[in-house]
Amino acid sequence: MKKILFIILSFGLFQITCAQKYISKTGHIWIYSYTPVEVIEAHNRQVVSILDATTGDLQFTLLVKSFEFKIALMQEHFNENYMESDKIPKSSFKGKISNLDKIDFKKEGIYPAEVSGDLTIHGVTKPVSATGTIEVKGQTLTAKAKFTVSPKDYAIVIPSLVEEKIAKTIDVNVDVPYTINP
Numbered sequence: 465m466k467k468i469l470f471i472i473l474s475f476g477l478f479q480i481t482c483a484q485k486y487i488s489k490t491g492h493i494w495i496y497s498y499t500p501v502e503v504i505e506a507h508n509r510q511v512v513s514i515l516d517a518t519t520g521d522l523q524f525t526l527l528v529k530s531f532e533f534k535i536a537l538m539q540e541h542f543n544e545n546y547m548e549s550d551k552i553p554k555s556s557f558k559g560k561i562s563n564l565d566k567i568d569f570k571k572e573g574i575y576p577a578e579v580s581g582d583l584t585i586h587g588v589t590k591p592v593s594a595t596g597t598i599e600v601k602g603q604t605l606t607a608k609a610k611f612t613v614s615p616k617d618y619a620i621v622i623p624s625l626v627e628e629k630i631a632k633t634i635d636v637n638v639d640v641p642y643t644i645n646p
Contacts, residue, residue, distance in 0.1 A: 484518040484569075486605050486642035493526060494637050502629035504538065506531040513640050515605065517569040520561035522579060522607075524640075527553055546620050552587045559592075567598055574599045579609065585618040596638065605642040610635060 491511030497504040510530045514523050528549040533539035543549040559581015561567065567575040580593040596609025612633040615622055622630050 491640035496635040497631040520564035
């Protein structure tokens with residue numbers, strides 16, 4: 465009887481522990497660059513992310529080739545000339561929500577979130593911090609943030625011939641819907 469009770473309790477605790485992990489395979493990250501000469505915008509709707517509500521650990525991974533541009537030639541240049549996505553196919557973020565105590569994952573609402581961690585783009589890893597929001601609604605969460613990166617910081621070489629067409633800093637927008645891990 466004690467063994468059965470132990471197994472039942474253990475299974476319940478396992479479910480509670482798992483219930484604190486949120487997963488997304490359809491996250492949306494888009495980049496935006498504006499100059500008077502050119503507007504560049506690309507969307508990636510295949511971002512994979514895991515958020516652990518217990519620890520605040522947060523991870524994102526995306527395939528660089530999954531960014532879609534309105535202009536095919538722009539997408540080709542992005543992948544072949546700048547991001548070298550055949551050689552360096554992924555970008556990622558691994559970090560933590562630093563104000564986890566201010567977010568109630570069990571109560572519906574929109575909470576400010578402060579995130580810091582390591583962003584890897586083009587094979588170069590740099591520390592970043594960003595502010596955003598986490599919206600709790602039923603069994604889903606939506607994380608949103610916006611921050612900027614400099615291509616130069618990530619060893620992305622912009623040829624002088626086109627450097628006036630690309631902003632010195634690129635806006636990165638994050639919009640990730642999570643569902644609870646079953």
